[in-house]
Every structure is written in C-alpha cells, then in structure tokens.
Amino acid sequence: MVVASPTKLHSEEHLAIELPTVDLSGDRSMVSNLIVKACEEYGFFKVKNHGVPHDIIAKMEKESFNFFAKPFDEKQKVELAKPFGYGCKNIGFRGDIGEVEYLLLNTNPLSIAESSAVSAYIEAVRELACELLDLMAEGLRVPDKSVFSRLIRDVDSDSLIRLNHYPPMPLLCKDDDSSPCNQNKVGFGEHSDPQILTILRSNDVGGLQISLNDGAWVPVTPDPATFWVNVGDLLQAMTNGRFVSVRHKALTNSSKSRMSMAYFAGPPPNARITVPPEMITPTKPALYKPFTWAEFKKAAYAMRLGDRRLGLFRMEGDEQVA
Numbered sequence: 001m002v003v004a005s006p007t008k009l010h011s012e013e014h015l016a017i018e019l020p021t022v023d024l025s026g027d028r029s030m031v032s033n034l035i036v037k038a039c040e041e042y043g044f045f046k047v048k049n050h051g052v053p054h055d056i057i058a059k060m061e062k063e064s065f066n067f068f069a070k071p072f073d074e075k076q077k078v079e080l081a082k083p084f085g086y087g088c089k090n091i092g093f094r095g096d097i098g099e100v101e102y103l104l105l106n107t108n109p110l111s112i113a114e115s116s117a118v119s120a121y122i123e124a125v126r127e128l129a130c131e132l133l134d135l136m137a138e139g140l141r142v143p144d145k146s147v148f149s150r151l152i153r154d155v156d157s158d159s160l161i162r163l164n165h166y167p168p169m170p171l172l173c174k175d176d177d178s179s180p181c182n183q184n185k186v187g188f189g190e191h192s193d194p195q196i197l198t199i200l201r202s203n204d205v206g207g208l209q210i211s212l213n214d215g216a217w218v219p220v221t222p223d224p225a226t227f228w229v230n231v232g233d234l235l236q237a238m239t240n241g242r243f244v245s246v247r248h249k250a251l252t253n254s255s256k257s258r259m260s261m262a263y264f265a266g267p268p269p270n271a272r273i274t275v276p277p278e279m280i281t282p283t284k285p286a287l288y289k290p291f292t293w294a295e296f297k298k299a300a301y302a303m304r305l306g307d308r309r310l311g312l313f314r315m316e317g318d319e320q321v322a
Contacts (some may be wrong), residue, residue, distance in 0.1 A: 043246030126188035
C-alpha cells in the first residue's frame with residue numbers, strides 16, 4: 001500500500017514510475033488516506049484485493065474477445081441507440097480517429113439483459129466504484145460518506161461500459177531514413193474522462209500511458225490481476241480541484257492485440273455537480289460553477305477528444321485552464 005514517488009529514467013518525455021498501488025484489504029483509515037494522496041498527485045492508481053471475483057472477470061474477457069473475433073460485417077449488426085453499439089476508428093462526434101474498435105454499452109439492466117456475463121461484471125465493478133468513492137469521502141473528511149457514491153447507485157445513473165480492442169499495428173517510421181521504425185501508432189488519443197470515476201482493466205499487453213503535470217508521459221505496466229482507477233472531470237470539480245482528472249492515451253502494440261474494459265461511473269443526467277460545503281473555505285473558494293451532468297456532457301460532445309472541458313465551467317475571474 002505504498003504510494004511511490006517518481007523516479008526519472010532516461011528521457012525528458014517518458015518516465016518510469018512505480019504508480020500508486022492500494023491494497024483494499026488493509027486498514028480502512030490508511031487505505032482511504034492513500035487513495036486521497038494518489039488522487040491528488042496522479043489522479044490514477046491501482047487496486048488489488050478488490051473483491052471482484054476472478055470468474056466474473058474471466059467470463060467478461062472471454063465474451064469480449066469472442067465478439068471482436070467476429071467478422072466485421074457481423075460486428076456492425078449490433079444495433080443500439082446512438083452513441084451506443086459497435087464502432088471502428090471513429091471516436092466521438094468531432095472527427096477524432098484512432099486505431100481502435102470498440103463496443104459501447106449503457107449499464108442500464110434493460111440494455112444488457114441478454115448477456116449474464118456483462119450484467120455480472122457491471123454489477124461487480126459498480127460496487128467497487130462505490131466502495132472507492134466512499135473511501136475517498138472518508139479520506140477527505142467529508143461527513144456525508146456517500147456524497148459521491150449515491151450518484152452512481154441512483155437508478156438513473158448514466159454510467160457506461162466500453163470495450164476497446166487495439167489490433168496489432170506495424171511500427172511507424174520517421175521521415176529520416178536512417179532512423180529505425182520504432183514508434184507505436186496511437187490507438188486512442190490524449191484525453192481525460194468526463195465522468196466521475198473510471199474502473200479499468202486490460203489484458204497483459206501494454207499501451208496505456210498517463211500524463212503528469214509537467215507533460216511527461218508514463219507507460220502503465222499491464223497487470224490483469226488488478227484494476228486501474230482514473231479520476232474523471234466531474235470528480236475533479238466535486239473535490240474543488242483537489243483531485244486531478246488524469247490525462248491519458250493508448251498506443252497500439254506491433255505484435256499483439258490489446259483489449260481494455262472500462263467502466264465509466266456517471267451520475268444521472270439531471271444531477272447537480274457541486275462541491276461538498278466542507279471543502280469550500282475563505283482560503284479555498286469554489287473553483288467551478290454548479291452544473292448538471294447533462295450540461296457538461298453536451299459541452300463535452302461538442303468538443304474534440306483532447307480539449308479541456310472543465311475550463312468552460314470555471315468561476316468568473318479564474319484564469320486557469322481547467
């Protein structure tokens with residue numbers, strides 16, 4: 001349960017860091033403090049002893065790989081209301097593309113009733129997300145421990161699950177003929193997640209990278225036995241900027257397929273996103289205007305993948321970007 005400090009390796013642009021790992025079986029007070037520290041420093045951490053049964057994960061992963069192994073025409077037949085369903089290379093609504101195919105699903109039980117594997121996985125990771133949000137509230141010393149998690153437990157929660165498959169892609173070459181072809185293609189470009197929290201896992205193929213405050217990129221070592229946790233834009237707003245919405249991207253591998261499964265914990269559309277009053281003081285005034293998730297999502301959909309959305313909701317007179 002040690003939150004490690006950065007250790008620089010050999011490049012100004014890429015660092016090798018032992019990213020925070022939190023053992024959820026430890027002392028609850030210590031765990032909550034470690035989670036808060038990780039969210040403040042990185043907006044990103046790994047959890048082990050997370051309580052999600054291995055068989056539930058294995059069934060979900062098997063069903064996902066089986067889906068992506070189908071012929072392209074068959075995958076396209078998955079018809080769901082936009083923006084849900086199967087997609088290939090196109091990301092969002094503003095022209096962003098990447099070397100990825102995906103399946104985006106609403107977590108509403110009626111939407112995924114045909115698949116017991118998906119239903120069981122969503123239920124398990126939702127519980128994990130709620131437990132982590134409760135631990136965050138405790139670590140922040142907020143009296144209402146369910147102030148964040150109740151938004152996810154709400155029957156109208158606008159949470160999503162996204163399965164991303166990154167097929168093997170040849171390495172890119174630089175214009176200089178004397179340079180080796182050693183650059184991985186971008187599978188999913190730089191962005192932050194707009195929701196509250198993301199629960200992420202992948203197979204044993206690397207590709208995920210997170211960005212530090214100084215702009216350096218940190219490769220994330222895959223660990224199929226654990227989950228990675230991302231702080232999203234809404235949680236940064238609800239903690240009055242104390243937590244960091246981590247910017248990240250995914251690169252392809254030249255020889256192996258990478259698959260990730262991301263649960264995006266979102267509130268109901270009409271939920272009002274505000275900061276707990278205990279986190280606003282004369283020396284730390286509110287950074288963001290109150291807004292609803294529907295308002296924020298509308299703004300996000302109108303922007304490019306890498307745009308910083310929170311800046312639109314800054315208090316008047318605050319010059320910072322996000």
